[in-house]
Amino acid sequence: MSIESSNLSRAKAIKQLYELAEQPAEKGEGANFFEDIEAGFSRYENLELIGEGGVKRIYKAYDTTTGRTIAIAVLKPEAPEDLFDAFIREAKLTAFLDHPNIITVHDTGFTEEDAPFFSMQLIEGSSLKSMILSKENSPQHEYLDIFIKVAEAVSYAHSRGVIHLDLKPDNVQIGPFGDVQVCDWGLGKILEQKASEFDLPLPMNDTLTSFTLCGEVKGTPGYMAPEQIEAEGQKGKHSDIFSLGAILYTMMSGEAPFIGSREEIFKRTLEGSYAPLRNRRPAVSASLDAISSRALARKPEDRYSTVQELIKDIQSYRSGYAPYAEQASFYRELVLFVSRHKRFCLAIALVSLLISSLVFSFMSHLNKKNSTIKNSLNILQQTQVELKSALRDAENERSKSQQALAIVKRERELSEYAFDMALPKTIMDEMYYQTDVAAFLKTKKALDTALVFLKAQQKKNPSYPKITMQLGYIAFLQQDLHKAHSFLVRESTTATDLRDFCHSFILEHKSSSTPLPLIQIQGIFKRFYPKRIGALLIMLYYDAEIRHNINEHSELVKTYLKLLNPSWSGNFIYEEKTNALKLSGHGLNRLGIHPNNTKLLIQGLPSAVSALASLNLSSLDLSSTDFYDLRELGNCSITDLDISHTLVTQLENIEKLKSLTHLTVAKGQFSLAKLKLLPQRIKLLIAD
Amino acid sequence: MSHKNWNTSHTLLERAKQDSNNDIWEEFVVCYEPFIFHILNTFSVPHSSQADLSQKVLLRMFQSLKTYDSSKGKFRTWLGVVVKNTVFSYYNEQKRRSQHEKKIEEMGADHLALHTQESELETLIEEEWQLWVGSKALEAIRPHFSAAALKAFELSLQGMDNDRIASELSVKKTSVAELKARVKRKYIHEVRSLIQSLER
CATH class of the missing domain: 3.80.10 (Leucine-rich repeat, LRR (right-handed beta-alpha superhelix))
Structure with a gap:
């Protein structure tokens, strides 16, 4: 392979890679991407135990791949192996549900000790249970906001054919910014008709799914529907609706509907005997009492048939209508109507009062006057605002034109420096040949020749600033900065960087002799590298010719190499x-x-x-x-x-x-x- | 009235489009001056007029930024046009200023016009930009890799196949592939971030 062809191929390859990089990055292609993806558990760091259940532990951890903090559920090592599948199943089931109010599962796998784990969104904050238990009473509308979000999540899960079967305040997490997440889908079940969409590695056999991960009875007493306790009970969407009713009841009253010992709770749930909401908390509205009663009905067919119906009733209540569940009387509807339209009803009463009274005209007159004053006030304010913005515009304009002026000035300066190029080409060529080409080969001779040549030209054509400038440039290469300065300031030069440097140099040093001390040359090298890389090399070559101490000169060579x-x-x-x-x-x-x-x-x-x-x-x-x-x-x-x-x-x-x-x-x-x-x-x- | 607060999240070019104050101008010069010098060197513009011409080019780039829209065209194409136009008008102006009009043909160190067609020049500048960004990226990643990895990558750029690289470096063929891939990934990443900061 010849040098030329390898150089060509190199340029081509660099262009291709550049064009590749011009495209937006695709997943998996960027640097470090593969390095960071390490399958398995090692990507999680700084594990911190934040919770523990019957068979699993929850950790807070830092995910080094995505750089975020997440939560990890790990099956306890002592858990029987036949729970592995059920555990992974919970992760897959949750991951199957994609809803803002359902916790997000990111990843599943096995830890270094071969225990199954799944990672999920970390929700800092507290559970709904601790919110209810805390003594500060949250306002009812906040609770209803949360309840609607929980119900929306359950409604979504039902639409995907999944039932939760363990809904309770404990399983609802409230984030610090009011985000609501329904978690712990460990008991969740897939309803037959949708099962095909959900690719589970294990058969949906009921002995396994009915096994509770917490090692107790499936579901939580107090929130479980009666059919979840009965041996032959048919669990379904209606069971979740029952639990939602129990959650609503707890939110409003501060206590679960069924209370007592375990056995008592089972018994009462099966009998459907609980104290009506208004008995526990008389301040609660009849509408909410009716809604929770309907959801908590003993027989599934008496409950809401869908979660959406339940949500609709809550929303009717919130906007002041009678929920369907309440089966309200005419009087109740009238009361609700008035309370819904408080302002409207009040206005009607007021207007009729005004008509009947003699002060009506006076009032209206007063109103008119008032509004005129208001209007003129408005106009005044508006004018003020307009004035202010006009003032601001004027200021903008001024600073813009100042900037434009600065740029024009800079440009004029530059074009004034644009020396006339009336030197014949042969002179230019000779000049540049000596200073830009020959100077690399036989430095001293080339610069001396150029000096003689330029001085001769200067006598003939004293008006060419280009010649003066080039004389300054050569003096600079020869380390005579005082002389360089005297040339460079004489005419408007384009080598402003050299001129400015020489200027500050002669301010600092009254006189100087060549060769300059090492430290000064090194300063020049550092100042002008890499902009004048070629000129510096000529300067280095020239230095060798005038500096008799070759060891000192070698220090400069070293400085130049370090810069390269x-x-x-x-x-x-x-x-x-x-x-x-x-x-x-x-x-x-x-x-x-x-x-x-x-x-x-x-x-x-x-x-x-x-x-x-x-x-x-x-x-x-x-x-x-x-x-x-x-x-x-x-x-x-x-x-x-x-x-x-x-x-x-x-x-x-x-x-x-x-x-x-x-x-x-x-x-x-x-x-x-x-x-x-x-x-x-x-x-x-x-x-x- | 200045938008200083949200400026920080914008790229240099975006900021320079909106606001042409001195700080931005200086930042702009620091970013693009090395390339302009590189181009002027490449075209053998005499050292003594490089400083002047590079100022002109930078100023013109700065002023014509509003004609550049990264979503509509490539930066390098725009760069090629702006640099070429400035360089040509620079030389033309010098000719115009000349008092010896008859001798126009013989005058001026007009290296560019002597050696190159106008349209060719745009492409050349564009290509030099690509190569220049590439060499900057190579410089930036150099400290992260062993000499052998860099060499393997360099040889692969020159079109050498893995077998030959393996024998040149006396390593296994499989390690050549791995070395190359590591450097290449980092390199592309670097070019991409240079593009992001210099062209957007």
Whole structure:
């Protein structure tokens, strides 16, 4: 594969990946996504026990995959194994129901101890039971809000063919923001007609489903319908309706309808004997009494036939109508009518009173006057508002035009700097050839030539600011910042960054001599990298020519390398005696720059120029670094090179190192075929 | 009247469209200047006029932001058009200012016009943007991977197949696939977030 074709393929691949990234992320494709999905229990962290039932424990936990806090139900390890299926079934059944007032199950599986678990939405807050038990009495309308939400959830479940069979205040969770969730669907049952929609792994056999997870009688005494206690009882939607009635009753009275010992509760439930709601709490309206009585009817056929009917009755009551259950008399309807339309009835009474009274005209007059005053007040207020907004608009306009002015000003400044380009092309070409091309190869000579040339041109064409600017640029490369400043301020220059830097430099330093102290050059490098990466390299090359202490100069080479390789933190060991350099450590892969990127080559430059060139090294040891691209050595004149244990895999570019005579590679780093292609002049050394 | 409070949730480009104050301008320059310099270098615009031209280009981009709508077109296409137009008008203006009109043909370091057709240039800028974003992403992910993983990815970009990469790096073929995939995933993620912050 040739270098050109691999470069082409690389550009193509990068473009393709870019276009892929332009598309919105699909699930599972983004980085870290797969890493994070770890099947099983390990994704949950910081488990904290928050509740415990007969056979399961509830934990609060942090889900590291989705980054949210959730609840996890885990079957106790001591639970008999035949409960496993029933437990998983509860999770699947709940997950099957998708309703805002039914708890959401996220995930099921097995813990590291092989106990089944399911994770679900965490509801912080308290149960309806503790809300009822707490001494502060919540207002009735709040209870009715909650009740309607519970009933809506049950109604939805019924529509999906699922019955709960254990509805009670304990199983209703109230979140801190009033969200209501019906939970614990462990006893839930699928009604036959819908079973096909629900893909359960186990047969719907009744011995299992009637097994209570709490290890007691299925359902909770006090809220269970009579048919759930009877041996032959037919459980169904009507059983949930009974429980809803019992919940309503408890909310309104503070106590469950059936009370006493376990046996007493069973007996009373079967007899249908409980104290009417109004006996326990006389303040409760007759309508609510009627609604709960109908839901709590002993015989299923006497109850509401659907949960929707029950909800409708509650809503009728709330909007002031008589619920169907109440079978209200005419008088009761009239009372309700008046209370529903309090304002309307009052108005009628008032108006008739006014008609009959003599003060009517006076009143109306007064009203009129009043309203006129109100009107003018309104107009006044409106005007004020309009005035204010007009004022605001004016201010907006002003600040907008100020900004526009600033931009126009900036642009004018820039275009004033746009020097005239009336220099003949040949002059321009010569100037740029010396400072931008030749300067990389024979720096001192190129800059000196350019100076002589430009000074001559300046005498001929003193009006060309471009020449003055270029003189300033060259002085800058030669480290004479005072001189650079004197040129750069003379004409309006485009190299404002250089001018400003020189300006603050001469304010700080009254005079300076070349070469500048290391620390100052290093400051220049850091200030202008990477914007003027090429100019800095020329500056580095020039430094080698004027700084007689080569050890000091090597410090600058090191600074430049560090800028090229920001993550490199290895050693730079230069030995003046042997003219050898050893580089080590990870993160080192750039040794030079490519002054002309691929597209438009300026003639005469190698594809890369190296930061090491100015050291005139004899030998370079890169062993065990991450270096991989021989082109980076560009114009170095080394004779000995050690690339053993680097990532160099291609030797094609080695020919371009014209003075190389000794190459050290690791055993097995290159195939024999590759090594055979090496030029004759290069002697091969094998490192261990 | 400023919308500072809700600005924070918007991207730089959206904010710059609404409000052109100095802070946003500076933030804008920091984001796009490196690319503009890269482009000017790529086209061998002389170092000495790069600073000036890059200011012009950035200013023009900033002012024409209202013509860019990320839901309607690609950023890189828009970028290509704006940069090209600015560069051309820059050189044309210089020609116009010239007092020696007769010599127009011989004048100016008009490297761009000498070497490239106008329409070609737009595509070139667009492609350079893609490559530039790619190289930024590569730089950003570099510290997260071993040299071998990066090398495997780099070689796969150059079109080398897994067998050859495995032998180049002396690792198993299956680990090549894994190394490549890890780097690639992170890389795409990085490009995507660069696109999100620079183009939207």
